[in-house]
Amino acid sequence: MDAATILPVIFAGLMLAGVFFYIIFDGYDLGVGLLFPFMKKREDRDKMIATIDPFWDANETWIVLGIGVIFIAFPQAYGDILVALYIPTVTMLAGLILRGAAFVLRHKAQENHREMWDKLFCLGSYIATISQGVMIGLYATGLNHTPANWVFALCIGIALCFGYIILGSAWLIFKSEGHIRLFATKAIKHSIFLAFLAIVLVSMAMPYTSSIIYQKWFSMPNIIYLSPIPILCLILAFIIFKNIKFIEKDTSYKRDWVPYLLSVLIVLCTFIGFGYSMFPYIIIDKLNIWEASSAPKSLEFVLWGVVLVLPVILLYTFYVHKIFGGKIVHDREVGY
Amino acid sequence: MELDPIVLARIQFAINISVHILFPSITIALGWILLFFKLRYKKTQNEQWMNAYNFWVKIFALSFAIGIVTGVTMSFQFGTNWPGFMEKTGNISGPLLGYEVLTAFFLEATFLGVMLFGQKRVSPFVHNLATFLVAAGTTFSAFWIIALNSWMQTPAGYVMIDGVVHVTSWWEAIFNPSFLTRLAHMLLASGLTATFIVAGISAYQIMKGDPADSTRKSLNVCVVAAAVLIPLQIFVGDMSGLLVREHQPDKLAAIEAVWKTESPAGLSLIAFPNEKTRSNDFDIKIPYLGSIILTHSLDGEIKGLNEFKEHPPVAIVFWSFRIMAGVGFLMLLVSWMGTAQLMRKKEIGPKMLKAFFVMTFSGWVAVLFGWYTTEIGRQPWMIYNLITTAETAAPHGVSVMTTSLLIYCLIYAFVLISYFSALFYLANRTVKNNIALEKQGA
Numbered sequence: 038m039d040a041a042t043i044l045p046v047i048f049a050g051l052m053l054a055g056v057f058f059y060i061i062f063d064g065y066d067l068g069v070g071l072l073f074p075f076m077k078k079r080e081d082r083d084k085m086i087a088t089i090d091p092f093w094d095a096n097e098t099w100i101v102l103g104i105g106v107i108f109i110a111f112p113q114a115y116g117d118i119l120v121a122l123y124i125p126t127v128t129m130l131a132g133l134i135l136r137g138a139a140f141v142l143r144h145k146a147q148e149n150h151r152e153m154w155d156k157l158f159c160l161g162s163y164i165a166t167i168s169q170g171v172m173i174g175l176y177a178t179g180l181n182h183t184p185a186n187w188v189f190a191l192c193i194g195i196a197l198c199f200g201y202i203i204l205g206s207a208w209l210i211f212k213s214e215g216h217i218r219l220f221a222t223k224a225i226k227h228s229i230f231l232a233f234l235a236i237v238l239v240s241m242a243m244p245y246t247s248s249i250i251y252q253k254w255f256s257m258p259n260i261i262y263l264s265p266i267p268i269l270c271l272i273l274a275f276i277i278f279k280n281i282k283f284i285e286k287d288t289s290y291k292r293d294w295v296p297y298l299l300s301v302l303i304v305l306c307t308f309i310g311f312g313y314s315m316f317p318y319i320i321i322d323k324l325n326i327w328e329a330s331s332a333p334k335s336l337e338f339v340l341w342g343v344v345l346v347l348p349v350i351l352l353y354t355f356y357v358h359k360i361f362g363g364k365i366v367h368d369r370e371v372g373y
Numbered sequence: 374m375e376l377d378p379i380v381l382a383r384i385q386f387a388i389n390i391s392v393h394i395l396f397p398s399i400t401i402a403l404g405w406i407l408l409f410f411k412l413r414y415k416k417t418q419n420e421q422w423m424n425a426y427n428f429w430v431k432i433f434a435l436s437f438a439i440g441i442v443t444g445v446t447m448s449f450q451f452g453t454n455w456p457g458f459m460e461k462t463g464n465i466s467g468p469l470l471g472y473e474v475l476t477a478f479f480l481e482a483t484f485l486g487v488m489l490f491g492q493k494r495v496s497p498f499v500h501n502l503a504t505f506l507v508a509a510g511t512t513f514s515a516f517w518i519i520a521l522n523s524w525m526q527t528p529a530g531y532v533m534i535d536g537v538v539h540v541t542s543w544w545e546a547i548f549n550p551s552f553l554t555r556l557a558h559m560l561l562a563s564g565l566t567a568t569f570i571v572a573g574i575s576a577y578q579i580m581k582g583d584p585a586d587s588t589r590k591s592l593n594v595c596v597v598a599a600a601v602l603i604p605l606q607i608f609v610g611d612m613s614g615l616l617v618r619e620h621q622p623d624k625l626a627a628i629e630a631v632w633k634t635e636s637p638a639g640l641s642l643i644a645f646p647n648e649k650t651r652s653n654d655f656d657i658k659i660p661y662l663g664s665i666i667l668t669h670s671l672d673g674e675i676k677g678l679n680e681f682k683e684h685p686p687v688a689i690v691f692w693s694f695r696i697m698a699g700v701g702f703l704m705l706l707v708s709w710m711g712t713a714q715l716m717r718k719k720e721i722g723p724k725m726l727k728a729f730f731v732m733t734f735s736g737w738v739a740v741l742f743g744w745y746t747t748e749i750g751r752q753p754w755m756i757y758n759l760i761t762t763a764e765t766a767a768p769h770g771v772s773v774m775t776t777s778l779l780i781y782c783l784i785y786a787f788v789l790i791s792y793f794s795a796l797f798y799l800a801n802r803t804v805k806n807n808i809a810l811e812k813q814g815a
Binding site: 090091092093094095097098100101102104105106107108109110112113115116117118119120122123124126127128130131133134135137138140141142145146147331332334335338339342343346347350353354357360361 | 453458
């Protein structure tokens with residue numbers, strides 16, 4: 038295979054990886070924002086935020102890599118996709134700006150404004166999450182703006198809220214203590230049910246919105262090859278469910294990281310499924326990755342950077358998570 | 374200009390980038406100032422340096438976060454507003470932006486966590502290292518983004534095949550003719566923005582009765598730093614002018630409002646350019662000065678707007694440039710007077726404090742108007758002499774563009790007001806704390 042054939046495939050993989058890392062990282066901190074309405078006391082919300090404080094800026098950066106790979110590798114598709122997704126993109130950005138500003142200002146701003154910033158952090162998280170879901174929904178159905186596609190996309194938006202709440206509460210179990218940790222166990226139990234309900238509904242709606250994806254999944258023998266993906270998701274969810282019982286009973290339980298790891302694996306499964314559904318298209322049924330890709334010379338140049346730098350990024354990301362390993366206790370003296 | 378979607382897209386992007394540029398232009402240099410405070414502390418073990426760090430790192434975190442979210446917005450707006458930009462130039466702009474993400478974004482954002490929340494978890498050495506990496510990250514970031522912007526102004530190292538740019542040499546594309554000067558200009562601009570903000574806010578705190586030595590230290594360091602940086606900036610600015618004359622003569626003609634080619638050329642100090650009559654309605658002109666400054670000779674020629682079929686809007690470029698340069702000279706004046714006072718009396722007096730307070734955001738003004746000069750001066754081109762802005766715009770309707778523009782404006786206005794209010798709230802709170810601490814001590 039020559040460079041022009043293989044490079045777009047590599048970059049399609051990288052794009053998926055970028056978005057995957059974005060979702061597992063920013064997913065949990067968006068999830069924490071989504072959980073805000075269920076926390077009445079300000080100090081509890083402070084404890085929740087403390088768990089994401091050191092990571093927030095880096096988490097946010099992954100979206101730039103995800104979108105970055107599209108504009109580096111598939112400039113043709115980048116414009117088409119974002120032009121078609123103009124409205125949800127604007128609302129997502131509005132949500133992200135709001136919650137970003139709220140995130141830094143909730144501590145630094147005047148005492149009497151803090152309640153407002155908490156509300157805006159929460160509101161921004163909902164707007165951003167739902168918009169992202171709508172973007173995914175419209176993207177998966179080929180960027181056609183029919184009413185059916187929009188309803189489908191809005192459903193994905195709501196489903197994504199549950200998804201991020203799963204990540205967020207699994208994160209809180211991992212990084213917090215006491216009643217926050219217990220609250221998170223309840224949140225994860227509810228949201229797993231609702232998320233699966235949403236997934237079933239979405240699967241039922243699929244044939245009406247995207248026949249290509251439907252055929253890819255529900256024709257013989259594909260359905261047999263692909264069945265491990267949903268089955269694995271169910272098994273993982275079941276293990277989380279079982280695991281929660283131990284966490285609830287035992288305050289000194291040593292494996293609080295299990296739900297988060299398993300949630301990440303669920304996201305990974307859905308990503309493999311999503312990648313399979315899309316491949317080799319970058320815009321389903323319209324534009325494939327080879328038609329949309331940059332010149333091989335440009336991709337090669339970037340690939341050098343990726344090969345040399347991405348491992349370093351992952352290494353220091355891991356190192357920083359290690360520095361802030363274990364339970365994070367809210368302490369006004371530590372941060373700025 | 375009427376209300377067409379392209380104009381709206383330009384306004385939208387211009388507002389986004391105007392808001393965004395405010396924050397990197399603080400953080401790039403403030404990162405290094407913070408590192409300086411920490412290293413002074415390490416050397417002298419004087420707690421005051423640490424106090425200065427602890428105050429300014431809060432402002433840094435605030436500016437950085439807003440820089441990130443507005444930056445994310447920008448990376449999406451390339452696609453939502455200018456799909457043609459990536460389609461036509463993706464082969465060059467993609468990799469440059471990609472390298473920015475890979476070598477800069479992650480570095481700064483990841484180690485910012487350690488810098489802000491890791492004091493008790495890592496050794497002082499690692500904490501200093503994290504501070505260094507954050508500062509280095511912001512600087513790398515400037516390197517790549519300026520490489521791209523500079524390439525858009527003076528493209529090099531490419532060929533056009535079927536309307537799409539292909540790279541022939543990365544070295545030439547990155548180190549294009551105006552790159553190094555432009556990078557130096559931006560880094561110095563950031564240095565001036567940050568030093569004037571630190572000096573201005575410190576002056577404000579002292580005026581409010583702040584007795585702390587840390588506030589004086591921040592003020593003095595930044596006054597001297599500004600005094601050193603500003604002549605360098607004027608020198609680099611002059612070099613930029615020469616490059617503009619060589620590579621973008623229509624921009625230079627607009628900056629100087631020269632309608633007909635002149636040799637020797639005068640320099641208009643104040644003029645009211647009129648696009649309809651293609652002349653200046655009012656003009657105060659110093660003969661020969663244009664040639665002297667722009668060609669470094671007595672009778673050098675400056676091409677007039679008459680030589681170009683299309684050219685940028687004259688009045689706005691003319692005035693933007695004068696505002697930038699005017700603010701620059703005020704900076705020179707104030708920082709040198711401040712430094713002179715510091716050398717004579719060892720302390721900045723009440724009148725100079727006021728001057729520095731007034732000048733707090735002068736860097737922002739200069740950066741914004743400098744940027745308007747360079748970007749509006751490039752119009753009607755997106756990539757100079759290669760691709761027009763209109764060719765790259767998205768086909769959105771007016772109603773969609775107006776609504777989204779309104780959403781962006783409201784949010785930015787809200788965020789900016791909040792930023793200012795938080796900045797002064799933090800400054801006032803620190804003053805109160807310092808006064809209380811002194812009372813305790815006494």
